[in-house]
Amino acid sequence: MSVPITVKIQNVGRFLSTMIMPNISIFIAWGIVSGLFMSYGWFPNKNLEKILLPISMYLFPILIANTGGYLINGRKGAIVGSIAIIGAIASTTMPMLLGAMIIGPLGGWITYYFDKISKYRIKSGFEMLINNFSISILGIFLLLISFFLIGPMIESLSYFLGYIINSMISNHLLPFVAILIEPAKILFLNNIINHGVLFPLGIQEVVKFNKSILFLIESNPGPGLGVLLAWFFLGKDNVKKSSREAIIIQFFGGVHEVYFPYVLKYPRLIFGLIFGSMTGIFILIILHGGLISAVSPGSIISILTMTPKNLYFVNFLAIVVSCLVSFIISCILLKINNKNSYINDDFNISNKDIFLIDSLSNKKNTYITSVLDSKKSIYNIVVACDAGMGSSAISAGILRKKLDSFSLSKKIKVVNTSIDSIPNYGVDLIITHCSLSERARNKNFQAQHLSLNNFLDDGFYNELSEYLSKNNHKKDDDSIINKVCDLNSIDNKKKIFDVTKKNIFLNQRASNKEEVIKFIGEQLVMQGYVKEEYIESMLEREKMMSTWLGESIALPHGTIKGKDSILNTGIIFCQFPTGVLFGDEPEDIAYLVIGIAARNNEHISVVSKITNILDNKDIIKNISTTKSINDILSLFSRDS
16 A cells, blocks of 8 residues: 555654654753853853853764664664764865764664674674674764765755755745645645754754844744634634644643644645745844744743843734734635534545544534444553653643543553554554544554544543543453553463464574574564564664573564564474573573564463473473473363
8 A cells, every 4th residue: 555645744744753752851951051152142151152062063963873774774874974073074164964864864874784794604602793893884884985075965955955045035035945844744744844944954044143044944933723713703612722732732731733724624734834934934034033943742831941132022023923824814705604514524534444533613522433443442642742741741741631530440440652653453442533543544544543633622631530430440440450451461361373283393403503593583484474574673682681581492483672572372383302502501401492472462372371280290301302292282282
């Protein structure tokens, strides 16, 4: 199935944002220090001012490159990305944030493909030597490339983009970028705009000019506030109530996503946003406004914190006027459309499992019962948004309070996360905004899904809580609480895997446990239980701690991270009549090695079933030397 272009762009924006967001506190700290001690700051200090240049030139790029490499290939990618970015830094005279956002992931990809090519080709005992030298060599290789090629290219590109932006500013054309930015924000592409483009260019401007207008283009809360105010004064009932809450969250909390649904309900309101944003940018150009660092979230509090002491009036004026323009235009558009209804009910629900809540209408939601499967109890709910820190956090908090009012808060767990961090197991219900639903379903297609227009819809939370109260808990409270509190508790009597002849391998030979694990991993892959990456996860787990169980038995399995590579729960049963050393002591010989791949929270149950079967020394002795597969099959069939 082809992925829509909007989802692809959102994924790019998400990745760029994920490189920046973990380090955003560093940028804010840099902005605060700038506001305090730079020549234009509150307490100018030439000695303390020296701190800022090394941070912008070295710390920022290294942190971003490190994060970008880690996202692709963990520690190895992070180290190679950090080494390589030094080449770009040394070859240029500007902060290499754009370069870091390219070089860091590139370092991750290089180490990833090296690991993939070299996997299974490194002899036992040489892993540490090869790994350390390969990281060093790959880091130096990419460092030279970044010094001679990537760094100068990024510098030229930055100068070109800077020239375009300065030309637009000097010719008063920059306000027209609002025509692109505001519609893109409504489609949840704000991360790629702010963190991918405006942020790195803004840092370079601050180094040169001690401020940048680019930090206040996408993050200006004025246009969105204007739209919400229009809905507040002209809307009715639920719309009026939800818009009042959204105003506080958007302007003071900085979560701009809360006003997106109000524009999507009546798309012509985008003109209010565009003209409001254009007005704000124009004022900033004429009066030379701007910020000293990035703001995240886009709250008025964050903006004032990052405003130079001589620009408070200018920046505040730009926000207020942009809000006023957006408000007036939005009111006119709503008045034109006013026939006692501001709602468009023509929603196309492409999948019956996704329920689109018409959260801005005055109609009561009455379809939850027809969408959710009443036979499936819901104990674990995930609310997800693009970054996992804004609208989803608000929604999860509201839902917890509603569940508490129905005495369900101790029985149902509600968490918020980003779309890309949605667990692929252990989740019963996922709630997302309708524009993000497809990405959410791709992350977890087994859970039930609800898709909202507005995360502040009080009626939805009431009805969902009422539904859960009536349909969710058929059993006694104790069993439910145990299930909620311990996600790993699974009925051991439930048959969660089958053992057939294809799962059993007798009379095997191996010189060491690594060979055994690779063989078992390959069988798990061939039989469709796991992806190929799970083999490496099993080897990593064995390095952390031996999986020798005792009594001649070993149970190799993957790490927690390796669960992402498991497709189906299953085992591979291997017999080694001559034994293989698995433990740390010479006598820790395994004659029976059972490889495990357990989906969701089934690992404990799988291990429990195996140990129940092999709880007799005579049975272990017999099947350690048997030549009949039927002897093994009879044990598992008897237990099931």
